[in-house]
Amino acid sequence: MRTFKSLLTAAALIATLTSVHAADKSPTFAKADLNSVRTLRERGLADDTAWRLVESLTTEVGPRSAGSPGDAAAVAWAKREMQRLGFANIRTMAVTVPHWVRGEAQLAVLSPWPQPMPVLALGGSVGTGAEGIDADAVMVRDVAALSALPAGAVKDRIVFFTNRMERTQDGSGYGKAVAVRATGPALAGSLGALGVVIRSVSTSDDRFPHTGATRYRDDAPRIPAVAISNPDADALERQFGSGKPVRLRLYSTSRDLPAAQSANVIGEISGSDRAAEIVLLGAHLDSWDPGVGALDNGAGVAITMGALNLIQQAGLKPRRTIRVALFANEEFGTSGSRAYVAENQAEADRHVLGFEADFGAGPVWRLSSRVNPAQLPVVDEMLRALAPFKLARGGNEASGGADLDGLAKLGMPILSPDLDGTKYFDFHHTADDTLARVDPAALRQSVTAYAISAWLGAQYPGTWEKVTTPKAARR
């Protein structure tokens, strides 16, 4: 304990010594580069380019799930908008994507008290066949509770998962709750169940079910799986509370079509003396189909494109290349970022620093990282340059997002300007993910924070060291 206190004292001393530097002085960054931070901040907080991008993407394209006509329209949109903004080296990279279609789905309680309930099939779910499924239901909290049931308990039944997601600013409630959606149907199928109904992985009391990918196992039957909203899950629990058998009817026409073609869309500002090194700004271009993908992930597309545009419009010439990569099909298997890593395998080491925006429209409230520990002081200096935004300092286990997984495994450092997720899971993966959920001021702040972080990442006079620790589990 005493040793720990001494360490804290030493750390506090170092912090004090470091903090005597004003925001425009730094032991690392050039004064001119810090002056440019001020320029970016002033311009960024008055710039609605990102707003116009998310407005345009949601209005002119809208839903764009992998393989759909909207997906192709989104690729054309992104290429056109990058051209309009004058990005350099614009190109598309072909990506083969799975093509699942939702069809329609219906759920009805047959007894004790007949009621219909709005549902969404989980992404990738098989359908029920034309006759649907009528079966008694078994209520369990989560996958652990399902695993603990006696053998045969769910055979020929529909399994209803009741666990409710917790609301948090950093979205950590999602990681805890999402296992039911990702693995619940596979587990239930392996136990002989006929179908699955989950309480949506959602923090809202609105009556919108949330979709999202489920993952079947090769060694278990694939059974249909749908989500109901929180108020319907509450109502279904009350039906169970009657003590009488709860019988459900499930119908869904979800199905897989042959794989389809999509594309990553890439554009950049070329670097000067260190142009071979790439600072990557990643965001996925696809969305789930029920909404128009404003928060998930029109906002991320707008933040990354808006940040690159902001740096360019300020007339800044970065030392390293800053690249925006809009990835195909994050939602149903991260096809685009996987293809990107495969195609850039020989040049993976050129990706010296990665950012991702895939958590709504902000504001940024914290700066997290996943850098070589020796370079944590550099992150601290970047945080000081962002002082007007009053960001918290996050830990050094940032994931960035799912599309950075591949490069992170190869050791790419990550900077994560963390977007406020308090309300994100009220709307995420629902029909209600619309432009009405994007706050223009929060979006401007987010673009500006990303631009400043990316700019300093590109100007860093040292070498971004590889990270050798394993990447933490995705938030």
Added chain:
Amino acid sequence: MRTFKSLLTAAALIATLTSVHAADKSPTFAKADLNSVRTLRERGLADDTAWRLVESLTTEVGPRSAGSPGDAAAVAWAKREMQRLGFANIRTMAVTVPHWVRGEAQLAVLSPWPQPMPVLALGGSVGTGAEGIDADAVMVRDVAALSALPAGAVKDRIVFFTNRMERTQDGSGYGKAVAVRATGPALAGSLGALGVVIRSVSTSDDRFPHTGATRYRDDAPRIPAVAISNPDADALERQFGSGKPVRLRLYSTSRDLPAAQSANVIGEISGSDRAAEIVLLGAHLDSWDPGVGALDNGAGVAITMGALNLIQQAGLKPRRTIRVALFANEEFGTSGSRAYVAENQAEADRHVLGFEADFGAGPVWRLSSRVNPAQLPVVDEMLRALAPFKLARGGNEASGGADLDGLAKLGMPILSPDLDGTKYFDFHHTADDTLARVDPAALRQSVTAYAISAWLGAQYPGTWEKVTTPKAARR
């Protein structure tokens, strides 16, 4: 002006003289009756009978539009619950109701930017036929703007009404906005349009369309009419903003079935020395079909039944009879209250005072009235008895609600404990009208305010005078 000021001064003087009476003293009400007010308040604010009623109605019955299986289930539920609560003279009164079924509806923007938009058919709308309707759209603000267009402007087109409802505590924004829904389709049909899309009469940015009745005219073609949510209406306006023709595809299987049987459900506490006089607590039992009718009008059912139960459980014996009437089919033509008036025509004058609860789950924030002006001081005394609730004094032009229209036309006085409508039109007539929207504390307060008002109305030592002024337009 001087005369007006003198009147004000005189009124203020009278108010001052009147207000020296403490809450438990009154020139009108007996001390014992005012003591009972305290009992009702203390018991009511601790009583969750109303909550359990709305929970039960929404869980065990759910959607209950006129003529549907849920409608019949609701009648059985109400009779059973009145029996369980020990109401007197429980009976049903047969009511013939129209039986419209929603079927399914779809809307898609075909150009300039293809997008689907969730819709709800307006109540009573005809369908499109299996082939649907493909047509260019004309955007207008409201009925007045449509009327002002040149002849032929909407012939063979779909008319899109854009007017947005204003949010207010008293719900007055609804009356201003609802004309588009009620009469817009009839007008558009008379002008040769093929269909109508309205911006929902809603204050919410959630992506829920709002349904509600439309009224066709006998002298104009009946054309299909649907509502889209506010965010979709915004998106559709942006499509018009492109300057290109906006083409829509509308599909709906809505249709009328033969008239069906439903019922009003009635129960009461019999009065003592003035039992022939009735204080009426009205609420409609039906709901629109997309939600489970928690706010509209499970809450009203629960408030009126909860208030009667509260008086009874407190052991109070009212002088006048206090009657709860749960009316069939308010939503699509007030069939139940019309039948009630027709059946009680000879006894209409026995209904000496009416209340209605049809505006959500509270809290009560104001006491309005429609009484003979000579009896306004009695209302002021009732307001004083409600002093702990800090209610505002409303005007003397209260409507009460649509189901009081018939009796009000015959001169029945109305007392209106006004329920807070600030958020009501976020959920009203949508799939999102669920139990999650009912706040137990607000509901308890509302029940208590209704019970106290009804109790004092039943104990009033004088005679409730008929009202001879015409009833104001419904809010």
